[in-house]
Amino acid sequence: MSSQYEAVIGLEIHAQLLTATKIFCGCPTAFGAPPNAHSCPVCVGLPGALPVLNRKAVDLAVTAAVALGCEVQERSVFARKNYFYPDLPKGYQISQYEQPLALGGGVTLPASLGSKFVKLTRIHMEEDAGKSLHEGFPDSDRKTYLDYNRSGVPLIEIVSEPDMRSAEEAAAFFETLRQILVWLGVNDGNMDEGSLRCDANVSVRPAGSEKLGTKTEVKNVNSFRYLEKAIQYEIGRHIDVIDHGGTIVQETRLFDAAQGKTYSMRSKEEAHDYRYFPDPDLPALVVDAERRQAIQRSLPELPEARRRRFISAYALPEYDAALLTQTRGLADYFEETARESASPKAASNWVMGEVLRNMKERAIDIAGVPITPAALAGLIAIVEKGTISSTVAKDVFAKMYETGRSASDIVAADGLAQISDTSSLEPIVRRIVDANPDIIAEIRGGKDRKFQFLVGQVMKETKGKGDPKIVTDLMKAAIG
Numbered sequence: 001m002s003s004q005y006e007a008v009i010g011l012e013i014h015a016q017l018l019t020a021t022k023i024f025c026g027c028p029t030a031f032g033a034p035p036n037a038h039s040c041p042v043c044v045g046l047p048g049a050l051p052v053l054n055r056k057a058v059d060l061a062v063t064a065a066v067a068l069g070c071e072v073q074e075r076s077v078f079a080r081k082n083y084f085y086p087d088l089p090k091g092y093q094i095s096q097y098e099q100p101l102a103l104g105g106g107v108t109l110p111a112s113l114g115s116k117f118v119k120l121t122r123i124h125m126e127e128d129a130g131k132s133l134h135e136g137f138p139d140s141d142r143k144t145y146l147d148y149n150r151s152g153v154p155l156i157e158i159v160s161e162p163d164m165r166s167a168e169e170a171a172a173f174f175e176t177l178r179q180i181l182v183w184l185g186v187n188d189g190n191m192d193e194g195s196l197r198c199d200a201n202v203s204v205r206p207a208g209s210e211k212l213g214t215k216t217e218v219k220n221v222n223s224f225r226y227l228e229k230a231i232q233y234e235i236g237r238h239i240d241v242i243d244h245g246g247t248i249v250q251e252t253r254l255f256d257a258a259q260g261k262t263y264s265m266r267s268k269e270e271a272h273d274y275r276y277f278p279d280p281d282l283p284a285l286v287v288d289a290e291r292r293q294a295i296q297r298s299l300p301e302l303p304e305a306r307r308r309r310f311i312s313a314y315a316l317p318e319y320d321a322a323l324l325t326q327t328r329g330l331a332d333y334f335e336e337t338a339r340e341s342a343s344p345k346a347a348s349n350w351v352m353g354e355v356l357r358n359m360k361e362r363a364i365d366i367a368g369v370p371i372t373p374a375a376l377a378g379l380i381a382i383v384e385k386g387t388i389s390s391t392v393a394k395d396v397f398a399k400m401y402e403t404g405r406s407a408s409d410i411v412a413a414d415g416l417a418q419i420s421d422t423s424s425l426e427p428i429v430r431r432i433v434d435a436n437p438d439i440i441a442e443i444r445g446g447k448d449r450k451f452q453f454l455v456g457q458v459m460k461e462t463k464g465k466g467d468p469k470i471v472t473d474l475m476k477a478a479i480g
Contacts, residue, residue, distance in 0.1 A: 005204045010162035015187040016195035017060045023154035024051030035147040043152030045090030057154040064186045070105030078282040082275040087130035095126035097276040119161040128153040167231035171224045183328045191222040204238040214248040230255035314344035329366040336373035379407035391464045429474045432457045
């Protein structure tokens with residue numbers, strides 16, 4: 001970006017709350033059902049149907065607000081946001097406007113971005129709209145199909161202040177917020193299924209100016225990478241228009257990931273008058289101090305606090321601590337392993353190595369790993385005692401994963417204990433030395449780059465069971 005301009009970016013995040021049923025009726029929220037299978041008179045707005053607020057949705061919304069440092073309002077009001085769109089069956093969306101659930105709060109960006117604090121404007125509750133389907137049908141060129149399964153799904157909208165100055169900051173904000181919401185069990189973080197969506201408001205202004213430029217809104221970006229690319233493109237487009245004497249038009253735009261460009265969706269030169277007014281069918285939402293305090297007390301340790309504790313309590317490097325706190329389940333798994341292991345760093349290495357590798361290969365989360373933290377700690381213990389080598393330990397881990405047996409049982413049954421008896425290793429070392437006279441001559445001549453090859457040959461012959469330190473010492477002694 002040209003140094004004579006400054007970008008100003010604010011985000012609006014729509015997060016689906018992890019409830020089993022919709023916000024104002026008993027229809028399921030599960031993704032993937034046949035079109036309109038999860039709909040009823042309430043969520044499609046039939047006359048006489050009355051909404052009833054989902055208590056669980058309120059608790060989840062308050063949980064997010066408290067965790068993000070917001071001031072939860074004792075009294076908030078649901079309003080009807082009136083606009084016409086085919087996927088809005090009632091002709092209005094139940095949302096909150098003048099009196100939202102929560103105000104203020106914020107998100108701290110990663111240390112790599114200076115631990116910048118991005119303020120929030122508000123968090124409010126609302127229902128989702130349905131979905132318009134424009135392709136995939138024989139008459140898609142003439143008709144639009146409507147699926148109301150999402151209509152009435154509970155959402156919170158998290159609105160940031162325009163505090164971000166780069167696409168990188170905006171992507172980090174979105175990613176950090178997602179981690180917190182998933183950690184709390186408020187949202188599942190599944191952007192592919194639409195349960196977490198982001199709109200970006202972007203403008204540019206002369207560097208040093210306090211006056212905001214004309215903004216454009218990029219709608220429904222569903223990945224961190226695409227958000228960053230969309231904002232980068234939009235910043236560049238704004239600057240190019242201004243530099244060529246043009247004027248930025250306030251509008252809503254969509255991001256085309258294939259082309260890496262945004263394109264105009266609709267003009268927004270004047271703010272829409274949605275004609276908000278209080279919903280007459282819903283009383284004011286009251287969240288009293290006792291309820292707020294109970295939710296505050298129930299909050300788990302948040303990702304950033306846990307990362308810092310892993311560094312201080314377990315002497316882990318920053319990299320390890322950041323990776324291990326990606327999800328709450330992974331952090332719990334590591335910590336349970338570390339509490340039963342002599343070495344937290346060894347526990348960290350195994351979780352970041354074999355555990356995460358298996359999770360990735362099998363496309364599962366930590367809950368699907370069949371090796372318990374106690375069982376992994378048992379494997380680490382026999383490695384640290386020298387009973388088996390680290391090479392053999394990986395094979396033992398694989399057998400534990402497949403069979404559910406303990407490490408000690410596998411080692412005993414398969415005869416995998418490390419060979420540390422010099423009388424058993426010396427003849428093998430001698431055979432390797434005698435079979436490689438040219439390499440021995442090179443090493444004795446001062447070129448020792450192939451020494452590890454000889455050690456590896458001994459380990460191969462012992463099927464990885466030779467004690468590496470003893471094998472190394474014996475090999476040095478044999479070469480002289």
